[in-house]
Amino acid sequence: MSDLTKLTIAQARDAMRKGDTTSAEITSACLTAIEGADALGAFVHHTPDIAQAQAAAADTRIKAGDAPDMCGIPLGIKDLFCTKGVPSQAASRILEGFKPEYESTITSQLFDAGAVMLGKLNMDEFAMGSSNETSVYGNAVNPWRRGNDDTALTPGGSSGGSASAVAADLCLAATGTDTGGSIRQPAAFVGITGMKPTYGRVSRWGIVAFASSLDQAGPMTKDVRDAAIMLKAMAGHDPLDSTSADLAVPDFEAALTGDIRGKTIGIPKEYRMEGMPAEIEKLWEDGTTMLKDAGAKIVDITLPHTKYALPAYYVIAPAEASSNLARYDGVRFGHRARLAQGDGITEMYEKTRAEGFGHEVQRRVMVGTYVLSAGFYDAYYNRARRVRALIKQDFDTVFADGVDAILTPATPSAAFGLGEMTDADPIQMYLNDVFTVTVNLAGLPGIAVPTGQDAQGLPLGLQLIGRPWEEGDLLNVAYSLEQSAGFVAKPTKWW
Amino acid sequence: MSIDTETARRVAKLARIKVEDDALPALASEFSAILGFIEQLNEVDVEGVEPMTSVTPQRLKRRDDVVTDGDQQEAVLKNAPDAREGFFAVPKVVE
Numbered sequence: 001m002s003d004l005t006k007l008t009i010a011q012a013r014d015a016m017r018k019g020d021t022t023s024a025e026i027t028s029a030c031l032t033a034i035e036g037a038d039a040l041g042a043f044v045h046h047t048p049d050i051a052q053a054q055a056a057a058a059d060t061r062i063k064a065g066d067a068p069d070m071c072g073i074p075l076g077i078k079d080l081f082c083t084k085g086v087p088s089q090a091a092s093r094i095l096e097g098f099k100p101e102y103e104s105t106i107t108s109q110l111f112d113a114g115a116v117m118l119g120k121l122n123m124d125e126f127a128m129g130s131s132n133e134t135s136v137y138g139n140a141v142n143p144w145r146r147g148n149d150d151t152a153l154t155p156g157g158s159s160g161g162s163a164s165a166v167a168a169d170l171c172l173a174a175t176g177t178d179t180g181g182s183i184r185q186p187a188a189f190v191g192i193t194g195m196k197p198t199y200g201r202v203s204r205w206g207i208v209a210f211a212s213s214l215d216q217a218g219p220m221t222k223d224v225r226d227a228a229i230m231l232k233a234m235a236g237h238d239p240l241d242s243t244s245a246d247l248a249v250p251d252f253e254a255a256l257t258g259d260i261r262g263k264t265i266g267i268p269k270e271y272r273m274e275g276m277p278a279e280i281e282k283l284w285e286d287g288t289t290m291l292k293d294a295g296a297k298i299v300d301i302t303l304p305h306t307k308y309a310l311p312a313y314y315v316i317a318p319a320e321a322s323s324n325l326a327r328y329d330g331v332r333f334g335h336r337a338r339l340a341q342g343d344g345i346t347e348m349y350e351k352t353r354a355e356g357f358g359h360e361v362q363r364r365v366m367v368g369t370y371v372l373s374a375g376f377y378d379a380y381y382n383r384a385r386r387v388r389a390l391i392k393q394d395f396d397t398v399f400a401d402g403v404d405a406i407l408t409p410a411t412p413s414a415a416f417g418l419g420e421m422t423d424a425d426p427i428q429m430y431l432n433d434v435f436t437v438t439v440n441l442a443g444l445p446g447i448a449v450p451t452g453q454d455a456q457g458l459p460l461g462l463q464l465i466g467r468p469w470e471e472g473d474l475l476n477v478a479y480s481l482e483q484s485a486g487f488v489a490k491p492t493k494w495w
Numbered sequence: 496m497s498i499d500t501e502t503a504r505r506v507a508k509l510a511r512i513k514v515e516d517d518a519l520p521a522l523a524s525e526f527s528a529i530l531g532f533i534e535q536l537n538e539v540d541v542e543g544v545e546p547m548t549s550v551t552p553q554r555l556k557r558r559d560d561v562v563t564d565g566d567q568q569e570a571v572l573k574n575a576p577d578a579r580e581g582f583f584a585v586p587k588v589v590e
Contacts, residue, residue, distance in 0.1 A: 199550050213550060225549040242555050307507050311535045322510060329511070336576035345588050350513035362512050366522070367529055369510040370502075378532065387539050387545030392550065426525065427532050443550030468551065 002245035003170040004029040009073050009226040010253075012172055016062050023062070025070025026400060027055035027116050030074045032117060033170045042155075042165040044079060044137040045087045047121035054116040061114055065124050069253075070233045076165045076174040077192045079120045080127055081217075082206040086117075091135040092125045093336040094356025104206025105216055105238045105394045106175065107370055113161040114388035116133055120173050122161025125358045126325065127182055127210045131162025133418060134360045141413050142190055143168040143491040146456040150494070152442030153415040153458075156186030156432075162220045163190040167491060173221040173230055177207060179214045181436025184448035188410035191450040191459030191489060193478070194220045195227045196470045199443035200245035202231075204239030206217050211221075211320035214313075214440040224449065226481045228252035230470065238335055247469060255472030260480045261295030266403040270306035273412065279460065280409045283452045287462045288408055290451075291477070301403060303394040304359070308387050310430060310437040315371050315384035316441075321361075324366030328356060357370050363426070392442040399467050406459040406465040410448040414458035435463060445471045447478045451485035459489065498526040 004026045007015065016022045031051060034043050050072060058072035082088045082100035086156050089095035111117070122140040131154040132140040140160035142153040144167070155164040159176035163186035166174050176183040178196035187194025195218045202217050209215060209382075219230035232253065237246040267288060274475050292298050318454070330336035330352030337351035357365065371380035396404070412434055439446040445468070448461040462481065466474030503523035509512040514522060570582055577584040 020523065027574065098574050101567075101570075101573055167534070176510065198531065200553070238531055239558070243549075243551075243553075245551065245553065272573055305539065308536060311533045315536070326573055330569075330576060331585055333574035334576070339586060343586060345586050346511070347513075349511040353511055354513035357512065362510075362514075363522075363525060366506045368508045368512045368525065370530075371497075371533075373506070380536075383536050383539075383541060383545045384533075385548075386541035389544050389547040390539065392547065393562040399520055425528050427528060430532075441550075467569060482520070 005033045009070070009172050009229050010223045012073055013069050022056040023058040023074070023116060024052070025081070026072070027051050027074045027089060027118070028116055029299065030171050037168060037170055037495050038142065040143060040164050040168055041122055041138055041140045042161040042170060043076065043119040044122045044161065047086055047117055047119045050086070051116050051118050054111065058116060060116040068113040068233065069229050070110060072116065073283060074116040074118050075110065076119060076121045076162060076171040077107060077117055077408060078159055078162050078175050078177060079123050079173060080177050080208045082208070083107055083117065083120065087120065088208070089138055089334070090126050091123045092356065092358070092361065093136045093335055094328045098333045102206060105203035105240060106182050106207070109236065110233055113219070115233070121165055123359050124158035124160065126159040126208065126321070127177055127179055128321070128360050128364055129135055129157040130181070130185060130429055131418070131421060132157040134358050136358065139418050140143060140164045141418065143495065144190060144458055145491070145494065146413065146458060153330050153420045154418050156189035156191065156257040156415065158182040159186045159220060162185055163192060165265050166190070166192050166220050166222060173226055175217060176220040177215060177217045178440065179210050179317060180440050181433040182219050183220060184436045184446055185411050187448040188450065188459070188461030189415040191445065191461070191487065192220060192222060193227050193449055194218065195231060195447040196439065196445065197471055198445045199472065200243050201445070201469070202234050202246045203236070203241040203472050205238055205240040211317040212324060214317060215319060216260065224475055224482045225253060225256060227447065228256055228475045249356060250472050252472050252475055255476045256366050256479045257476060258480050258483055260291065260477050263296045263404045263477060264402050265291050265296045265477070266301035266398050267298060268301050268303045268306065268404040268406060268408060271408045274436065279454045280412065283462060284407070284409050284462050287451055287481060287485070294480045301406070302399045303388065303398065305390045305394050305439070306438060308439055309391055312384040312387040312391065313433070313437045313441060315380050316388060316428060318364040319372050319381050319397060320367030320368070322365045322372060325361070325365050327455065327480060328353065342406055388441050391438055395442045395444060404467070405474055406461045408465065410435060410461035410463040414454045414456070414460055439465055444468055445474050447465055449478050449482050449485070450487040451481065452487070453489060458489070474490065498523045498530065
């Protein structure tokens with residue numbers, strides 16, 4: 001078979017089961033593609049030996065019959081996941097040299113299912129960023145370009161390496177994590193599918209924590225069917241994560257009938273932002289028409305507290321980050337600063353953290369420290385948590401009124417140029433998450449699906465938001481949208 | 496709300512991040528911009544609304560209070576920048 005790296009998970013699974021190809025062949029094709037793709041900055045730690053050994057084991061299992069769906073599928077793993085004996089440093093200098101003695105629950109479930117790890121993927125430092133420009137490894141680059149213009153574009157963030165690697169066919173799929181949009185925004189920027197499940201659907205154990213009440217991992221794949229297959233392998237209750245839900249994991253792939261007749265799709269008026277580019281507006285209208293033509297009922301809905309989601313997020317996420325990142329103190333793992341004569345333990349903490357954390361991470365840790373400090377806790381942190389309750393209530397109300405899923409744009413624009421936002425104030429960068437962050441605050445499942453291209457040929461995506469725990473239904477609506485949109489464009493190889 | 500240089504210094508100290516004096520004014524102005532953005536939350540009527548503690552209405556699971564793990568000294572110390580005689584080593588804490 002040719003173009004093995006271009007296969008979807010479903011195609012590869014079926015081909016391997018039929019004996020048309022092997023995991024060893026697909027894995028080796030991916031490793032070759034990765035070797036030639038340094039310019040994308042996607043893979044930051046390569047694990048070809050692990051990959052080949054896992055592929056060989058998978059082939060034995062497939063031959064024996066009855067192998068799981070993910071068996072033999074070569075994946076990229078975001079650097080935020082702890083992988084035993086393999087560098088896992090959350091794209092931060094402070095975790096330089098850290099090789100976990102344990103495996104995250106999600107990677108261990110994937111490997112138990114026979115999946116193959118090709119290496120670790122670039123990301124924003126500690127998942128804090130929307131452009132993959134805060135990484136200690138340097139930028140990840142979008143495989144897409146604006147027509148014939150060779151300006152390097154961002155693949156989005158924080159899961160920028162995952163997005164770039166999947167879009168460029170360096171791997172069949174990748175893991176991502178999403179705290180405010182870090183799976184869905186990069187997926188939209190590179191024309192792939194990215195899903196954040198309901199909070200609690202997948203275990204957070206062994207994933208470097210950013211904001212624990214918002215963090216959730218999910219699949220980044222070439223299509224909706226693959227998202228369903230991979231999510232099933234990642235999901236499930238884990239006694240090691242007290243917030244993981246003890247619920248059965250449905251067969252999400254079986255939910256993909258494409259039949260959405262009678263479903264009610266909500267269009268929230270608050271997402272019609274002032275100054276929204278006409279292309280995004282049209283994309284959204286086209287998506288609405290597609291769902292309507294497929295037999296869904298379209299209703300206008302209101303989510304009145306939408307405007308306050310970003311400010312609430314920029315209290316809650318930094319507050320949780322300042323607490324979670326307190327563990328990086330130069331004592332137990334990673335970087336420790338060189339100390340001067342007479343330096344005590346406080347100097348060790350302060351110098352280590354100043355050297356180890358990048359600028360954006362330092363800024364968020366300090367903002368979090370401030371909003372949690374005595375005298376401000378109520379005014380900032382508690383108020384933000386109250387607003388968060390109202391944001392969730394907005395969604396509860398529309399779901400109680402019979403809405404099955406909500407359609408919105410995934411991002412306010414197409415991918416922007418690397419460096420273009422350097423001089424903007426941090427708030428401008430934060431606005432990238434304006435359509436996605438509400439979903440994290442409300443703990444809901446959300447999925448970004450590519451449905452169009454802008455005038456310069458860059459991919460654009462729409463987001464569907466579903467009811468809690470009903471990922472199967474949500475994936476089915478996404479599947480219908482995907483079929484109607486018929487997005488098949490691929491970036492032209494320049495790397 | 497505007498953050499002054501002294502407040503920025505205090506926050507950096509609380510966060511245990513060394514910030515040089517000449518970097519404090521820029522930091523203070525970044526904080527001011529972010530806090531200005533956050534101020535919007537004051538427009539929301541939150542009277543009678545409980546601060547959210549858990550996004551899903553579930554009770555945290557409990558388990559028996561028993562030892563489930565241990566004897567992993569080597570693994571625990573493996574990534575330490577400085578470990579001696581089975582302990583994490585740090586600069587002198589007590590004079």
